[in-house]
Structure formats: structure tokens, C-alpha cells
Amino acid sequence: MSAxxxxxxxxxxxQSTAQIPKRNYINNEHGLLSxxxxxxxxxxxxxxxxxxxxxxxxGGAFAGLIRLELLTPQPDLVSSDTxxxxxxxxxxxxxxxxxxxxxxxxxxxFLMPIMLGAKDLAFPKINLLSWYLYVVGGLLxxxxxxxxxxDTGWTFTTPLSxxxxxxxxxxxxxxxxxxxxxxxxxxxxxxVTIHRMRCxxxxxxxxxxxxxxxxxxxxxxxxxxxVLAISLVLIAMExxxxxxxxxxxxxxxxxxxxxxxxxxxxxxxYIMILPGMGVISEVISTFSRKRVFGYTAxxxxxxxxxxxxFFVWEHHMFIMGVSNYSALVFSLLTMLxxxxxxxxIFNWVFTLQQGSITFETPMxxxxxxxxxxxxxxxxxxxxxxxxxxxxxTETYFIVAHFHFVMVGxxxxxxxxxxxxxxxxxxxxxxxxxxxxxxxxxxFIGFNLTFLPQFILGYLGMPxxxxxxxxxxxxxxxxxxxGATVLGIGYMLPMLYLGWSLKYGAIAGDNPWQxxxxxxxxxxxxxxxxxxxxPIMDHEAYDYEWLEKKTKNEVTTVG
Amino acid sequence: MxxxxxxxxxxxxxxxxxxxxxxxxxxISPYVDALYFFLLLMTVFGTTLVAVLLLVFSIxxxxxxxxxxxxxxxxxxLEATWTIIPLAxxxxxxxxxxxxxxxxxxxxxxxxNIYVVGKQWMWKAEHPGGQHEINxxxxxxxxxxxxTMISQDVFHSFSIxxxxxxxxxxxxxxxxxxxxxTQVGTFHLFCTQYCGTQHSGMVxxxxxxxxxxxxxxxxxxxxxxxxxxxxxxxxxxxxxxxxHSGNAAARGPNLAGVYGAKxxxxxxSQMLVNDAYLRDAILNPSQxxxxxxxxxxxxxxxxxxxxxxIDLVEYIKNMQSxxxxxxxxxxxxxxxxxxxxxxxxxxxxxKP
Numbered sequence: 001m002s003a004x005x006x007x008x009x010x011x012x013x014x015q016s017t018a019q020i021p022k023r024n025y026i027n028n029e030h031g032l033l034s035x036x037x038x039x040x041x042x043x044x045x046x047x048x049x050x051x052x053x054x055x056x057x058x059g060g061a062f063a064g065l066i067r068l069e070l071l072t073p074q075p076d077l078v079s080s081d082t083x084x085x086x087x088x089x090x091x092x093x094x095x096x097x098x099x100x101x102x103x104x105x106x107x108x109x110f111l112m113p114i115m116l117g118a119k120d121l122a123f124p125k126i127n128l129l130s131w132y133l134y135v136v137g138g139l140l141x142x143x144x145x146x147x148x149x150x151d152t153g154w155t156f157t158t159p160l161s162x163x164x165x166x167x168x169x170x171x172x173x174x175x176x177x178x179x180x181x182x183x184x185x186x187x188x189x190x191x192v193t194i195h196r197m198r199c200x201x202x203x204x205x206x207x208x209x210x211x212x213x214x215x216x217x218x219x220x221x222x223x224x225x226x227v228l229a230i231s232l233v234l235i236a237m238e239x240x241x242x243x244x245x246x247x248x249x250x251x252x253x254x255x256x257x258x259x260x261x262x263x264x265x266x267x268x269x270y271i272m273i274l275p276g277m278g279v280i281s282e283v284i285s286t287f288s289r290k291r292v293f294g295y296t297a298x299x300x301x302x303x304x305x306x307x308x309x310f311f312v313w314e315h316h317m318f319i320m321g322v323s324n325y326s327a328l329v330f331s332l333l334t335m336l337x338x339x340x341x342x343x344x345i346f347n348w349v350f351t352l353q354q355g356s357i358t359f360e361t362p363m364x365x366x367x368x369x370x371x372x373x374x375x376x377x378x379x380x381x382x383x384x385x386x387x388x389x390x391x392x393t394e395t396y397f398i399v400a401h402f403h404f405v406m407v408g409x410x411x412x413x414x415x416x417x418x419x420x421x422x423x424x425x426x427x428x429x430x431x432x433x434x435x436x437x438x439x440x441x442x443f444i445g446f447n448l449t450f451l452p453q454f455i456l457g458y459l460g461m462p463x464x465x466x467x468x469x470x471x472x473x474x475x476x477x478x479x480x481x482g483a484t485v486l487g488i489g490y491m492l493p494m495l496y497l498g499w500s501l502k503y504g505a506i507a508g509d510n511p512w513q514x515x516x517x518x519x520x521x522x523x524x525x526x527x528x529x530x531x532x533x534p535i536m537d538h539e540a541y542d543y544e545w546l547e548k549k550t551k552n553e554v555t556t557v558g
Numbered sequence: 559m560x561x562x563x564x565x566x567x568x569x570x571x572x573x574x575x576x577x578x579x580x581x582x583x584x585x586i587s588p589y590v591d592a593l594y595f596f597l598l599l600m601t602v603f604g605t606t607l608v609a610v611l612l613l614v615f616s617i618x619x620x621x622x623x624x625x626x627x628x629x630x631x632x633x634x635x636l637e638a639t640w641t642i643i644p645l646a647x648x649x650x651x652x653x654x655x656x657x658x659x660x661x662x663x664x665x666x667x668x669x670x671n672i673y674v675v676g677k678q679w680m681w682k683a684e685h686p687g688g689q690h691e692i693n694x695x696x697x698x699x700x701x702x703x704x705x706t707m708i709s710q711d712v713f714h715s716f717s718i719x720x721x722x723x724x725x726x727x728x729x730x731x732x733x734x735x736x737x738x739x740t741q742v743g744t745f746h747l748f749c750t751q752y753c754g755t756q757h758s759g760m761v762x763x764x765x766x767x768x769x770x771x772x773x774x775x776x777x778x779x780x781x782x783x784x785x786x787x788x789x790x791x792x793x794x795x796x797x798x799x800x801x802h803s804g805n806a807a808a809r810g811p812n813l814a815g816v817y818g819a820k821x822x823x824x825x826x827s828q829m830l831v832n833d834a835y836l837r838d839a840i841l842n843p844s845q846x847x848x849x850x851x852x853x854x855x856x857x858x859x860x861x862x863x864x865x866x867x868i869d870l871v872e873y874i875k876n877m878q879s880x881x882x883x884x885x886x887x888x889x890x891x892x893x894x895x896x897x898x899x900x901x902x903x904x905x906x907x908x909k910p
Contacts, residue, residue, distance in 0.1 A: 007622055080755050153752045159729060160712040164678070164754055248730025249859060251842075254713065255728065288619070294632035319715065320726040321733040324663065328656055335648035339641060346640040347632075349608060352615035354628040359616075367612060374608045378601040385651045387658020388593050391722045394715055394750035458594070459580050460719020462750040465758035469746060471577065543627065 009358050009513050018506035020427045024524040039124030040527055044131050045110035055097040062090035067483040070476045075467040083466040084151035091154030096176050097138055100183055103275035107417045108214050114518040115208050117199025117534040122192040130185035137179030144171040158246040158257040162238040173232040180225045187221030190214055201536035208540045212299040213278030216306035220267045228264035262313035270309040276413030280366050283416050284348050286514040287363040288355030291541035294347045301340035308337040318389045334384035341377050364439040365416035372408025397457025400450045408446055423511045427524045428504030434496045442489030448482025515546045584721035585738040593654055665736035669702035673868045676714035676727040679756035688784040693762030698772035704736040706833055710864050715751035718764055732834045739766040789873025794886050804880025811848045817875045822849045836871045
């Protein structure tokens, strides 16, 4: 890719002499136990990366099966019960076992202490415990799956989930309950680390925006997840003892469950997207060689999203007979929460202005993120607008909307981050042209899959339908075709990243010429991250500082 | 709608012909579609703006062209611009959407009422005249129709996309939605809230008829008993009339003309008597004791189906006087009295 001089910032060490550093966190200790009992945040991040990738492909397989069934209007591939299990397992696995931990537990875990100039997170053992909780949750989920699955939908709507289904609801609820604690511990760890373990000179406004967005997401994890846990406990109690909190015949309120559920699950959307936004800030800055435009605005918009995110949950229930006037309030708040996201998008776009832009793979994914997240965000305004929501909610429009945000936004950001920090995590580069192909494939496949679903939604096709009227078939076929392309787009990184572990070019300390503290240490880093405690004497994204530093540096050979 | 009617017609026809757009078959549809087009415009504009900026900056400031970046702190003016303009657009959307929401959910006073019961996995429509339909709904064109809906089991959602209406059908609580069909024809009816195995089978057809055809249909499909007549029978057979007889000494409050009135309860609160209140008062009487009466009414929870409740509600709604209640009671007492032969000369009140 570096054939034409000037169109890349990648600077790799001379490959004939370069070596992976002799001592690093990967080869510091050996044997399986040294990984399973580690307190090193970087190793835990790798453990997380492996496990969430595993669950991503299981969840993805269910998505494939759903799209395959919807190729024809008739319910002909599987039975209705099986189809209901497909979308339930797809939703639960993707949300709780992939999206929520994706960026924070892998990239966040790996980078947070290094970005702050710390040796590790505040509570390394709790960090390890959180991974074990995740694994226990994941195994329980697999057990529920193998025993016959669950068909409540990921939303567990009562009284369907409490009185009318005979599948493994309690097992699944327990799995999510346990995985929830893993999320709470991660959030807790991040908050304490950010408050207490910043290196000298690292003031709040010198922190990378990646840290700010993780801070906001952590607040949501710690404050929101317990509510989900409680509502799942109530579901289990209802099933086991019939306590009747959600049962109208016993004086309970079936709608109460949805209030509780969405009180977590709306902020959960921001738990999923905020860390992704952090990745985008880092990537855009690095590949345009500029500090992020309006740093404080971007930082505070993260906090604003976290704050407003708690007060919009009822917008999932506008048609459910809530008071018209409370619907007004929640609609207004929903409009307000859309603004910080718009601010972020424009700040990223204007970071490019007067920059010196190159187009490596992470940047391509970031561009994909900005386009798709803009569409995802603006279609959210449709749903926040009361009168429009009546027609659009519970249709494929809403499916398309949240996939634009979660897949088009979050997954693109995750892949941008994985490619961006891959050299730091493994010490080796991924193959550039192949990865560019994957980024473009993903973008095309994604649009082909989900754009037709907006149209289907406005036509009125309800979500979670096993069979549908034949006039909707053309758009469904397009969507399934897109899903196939998308699937290939996701398989590719899996293959070439695996390949690069052994055959990728040696990356050196700072292949992107980035300013972050993590790029000033060796790749892969030492177990203790820094040889001496760094002193932060400049702001984040200070490219002049980097230039000066590089100039004065004595180049050591071999 | 702000658009010229000719242009609007053209746009709507073209979209319908391309099968990318649902029919505009109710009075509210054009208003919903107008907001939809505004929002689409906003999305296309926003996305294009971002895409064009990305493209222009990518070309102008690519490394070959601009090898050294100029560091810019930020700009309060620009920040304010892209805070205020999106906020303004979103607020317009909010107000527009809110007005539409109230329009869709506030029924006009002259709407005719049809009851809908949702259950796994079918829709049951009950017309006041006693016509019952499963997974079908016949309505007249050009007449406001209100649906009073309830679920017998789990959450369902009643959706007619071509009318742009949808409302959750909730267990244990009436919810309402209204529409005015403007096109004769048949339209899809969907359950849009996931409700178990046959969720995607819980679909039906809405048939919109001309007023004449509708009258014919009503005559041909009647079951012989109106809902209120069924309700009257239930009222007697469940023994409601023994207390709610309208007599001065009756143990229960007088129900004639109670619908639509404001009641004062024993705890001093004021309640408007509507369908939901009547239903709750039957199932959960201890929470709904009218001031001046003792809380002696037993609960009917579990003894009466949702259909039966609808019959009772419909009966009480249309009850103008207690004449027939008292007549029924007198007849019942005389029936009880009949087997024992009373002594001669004392049975003046009971003449068969």
C-alpha cells in the first residue's frame, strides 16, 4: 500500500532486522493456568476477545438462519417455535454476550490503564472475576440453548414469559443475571481507575476521548444493570412462586415489567454505543493527524448522553396505553438525547477539515460508522416522534433502525478499534489490502441487508414474523442477499487476523504515528506497561509534541 | 400538507404504483405520511450533508494534497450551530409528532364502538349488534370507528398499516384506538407484539364496505342477540339485579344512566364511569365502592370471560331505566314462588 509516497502514515521498522520484543505480556508467563489466573488487564482483554468472538459467531449463525427462513413468505424452513427461538437467541446472545462487553471488555480493558499511564486497573482480581462471571453466564446460555432454547424474545415481555411459555426462561434469566454482574464489575473498575489511577499530569481534560466515553458508559453499567437484574429476578419469582407482581388477575401490572426492563435496556443502548464512539474519536484523530475538533464538546456530549439516556425509557412504550402526557415528556427528552450524538458526528467530520488524511482500514471502518450511525440516529428521531412511532414501532423499521445503530455503528466501531490496536495487542500488522476489502464488503452488505427493512417497516411488516404476506418477498430477498455479503465481510477479518498472528509484518512501537500513551510503549506491551511512570505534559492528540519527541529520540538499532 | 394537491396526488399515486408504500386508506394516513416525508427529507439531508463533508474533506485534505495538518482547537460558533440547528429540527419533529399522536389517539365523540378481544392467536371482533367475527373486521367507509380492545392472555398489538394505526392490546385493561376508513377494499390486520408460537398467524383482514353494503352485512351476520341483550341475560343469571335493582332500599347503587357520570367513591375520590371503570368495578369491587354503600359486593374475578364482561359493560352502558331489571326480578321471584302453593286469596301480586 505504501507504493505511492505520501498516501499512508504507516511507518514500520525495517522488517529484515525487526523483532517482536523479547519480553512482553504474552510470553511473560507460559501455560494455560498463567492465562486463566492472570490479573493482567491485557491478558484478560485477550480472554474476553476470544470469548466474545465465539459468541458473536453463534449469534451471527442465528441471524443467518433467520434471514434464510425469511427468504420465502411461507414458514417452510423450520417450525414456528424454532423460528421464535432463533430470533430470541440471536437477540440475547448479541446484546448481552457480544455488544455490551464488546469494546469495553476487550479494547477498554486492554487500553484504559495504558491510556491513563497506570500499571493495571484498580482491581485486577475483580477484573478477572468479571471475565469468569461472563463465562459462567455464557455457559449457562449455551446450556439453555442445547437443552432446547428459549422463545421469549430478548425483551422477556410479561405475562408471555411468566405464564405462557415452557422453555428455559429461568436458565436464560440466570445467565443474563450473572453476565450482568460481569458488566457491573467492569464499569466499577473503570470508574475507580479513571478517578484514582491517572498518572502525574493526566488531568481530566488531557484524557483521550476513548476514556471519557468509557467513563460515561461505566456510569450507565453500574447504575442501570442492577435494575435489569431485579426485573429478571422478578420474572423467575413469578414463574417459580407466582408472586403476581406482573399478573393483572392478582392485582399486578403487566406493564410494570416493561418499565423496569427498558429502564435498563434503553441506557444499555448507550452502554453499547458510547465505547464505540470513543474508538471513533481515536481513529479519526490519528488518521487525519489532528486533535479532535471541539474536544470538550465531545467529552461532555458523552456525559450528556449518559445522563439523558436514563430518562427516555418510556419511548419504547408509546403505544402501550401510557398516559398521553407522560408520552409527551418522554418524547421531548428523546429529542434532547439525539442532540449530543449529532454534536459528536459534526465534531468528527470537522476534525478532518485542514487535516492530513490517510485511508487505512480503521479509517474506512470509521467512515462507515459515521455514515451508518447518522442514518441510524436520524431514523431514531422518527421513532421518538410520537405520532410517527405509532405506525413504525414493532415493525421492521425499528429492526432496521437499531441494527443501523448497533451493527452499522457499534460493530463498525469495534472492527475499526480491533484493526487500529491490533498491532499494539499482537505486535504484528494485519494485511492491509485484504482488510480494506473486508471493510468495503461489510459496508455494502450492511446497506443491502438493512435499507430494504426500512421500506418493509413503513409498508407495515411486523417484526418477529415467521411467515409474511407474499407482497413483501422482494424486499426480504434483497435483505437476505445482503446478509450473505455481510456474513462474508465478517468472516474475512477472522481469517486474516488469525493469519497475521504468525505472518503479519512486525509493527514496531507506533506504526500509525499516533499520540496516545499506548503508542509510546513497545508492542506488545510489557506486563507492567511502562518501564517508568509516565508524566503527561501535553494534551491528548498533540501531534506537535509527538513530532518533537520523535525528532529528539535516539534511534536504537536492533 | 403544505404541498400543492396536484403534486401530492401525483407523489402518492406514484409511490403506490411502485409497491414501496402502503395505501392511504384512512383519514389520518395523509397526515402521518406528511410527517414521514418531512422526516425522510431530514434524514436524506443530514446523511447527504455528512457524506458530502466527508468526501470533500477527504479529497481536499488527503495527505498527498495537504501533507501537514493545521491544528484547530474548535469553534464555539460552529459548535453552537450544530447544537442549535439539529435541536430546532428535532423540536419541530416533537411538536408535529405530538399533535399527530393526540389526533390519532383521541376519538371523535360520534365514533361507533366495536369491541376487540385478542387471544393466542386470534382476533375476535364483537359488534354491538351481536355480530361476531374471527380474524376479520367489517367497517363502513367514511364513519369514525372506535375499537375498545382487551387481551385475554398476553400482550398483543392491533395494527392496520394501511390506516397507520396501532395500539397495544393489554391483558386486564381496555385500550382504545380509532380510525375512519376512506377507501373501500380489504386491508391487512396484524398482531405486531410478539405473543408466542403462532404470532405471525395472528393476522386478519379488514374489509371496508360502503354504508349500504355494511348495513346488508350487519343484517346477514347477526347472531340474533345483541351484546346488550347478552349482557342483560348475564346480569340476571349472575344475580347482579338482586342488589343493583334501582330500588330505594337496594344494597347496590343504581346503574341506570350511570355510564358517563362522575361517581364519588367512599374514599372521596371522583371517578368517571367509562368502560374501564365498569370492568374494574365488576372484577375488583372492593376498590370501587360508591359513597354511601357498604363494601359487600363479591369479586367476579375468574367467573366471567372477557366476552361476558364486554356484554355486561355494553348492557350497563345502554341502560336508561331500571324498568326491565325490576320486571326480571319480579318474574324471577314469582318463578321461585310458584312451586309452593300459597293459600287461596293471598296471591294477588303474582298473576301468571
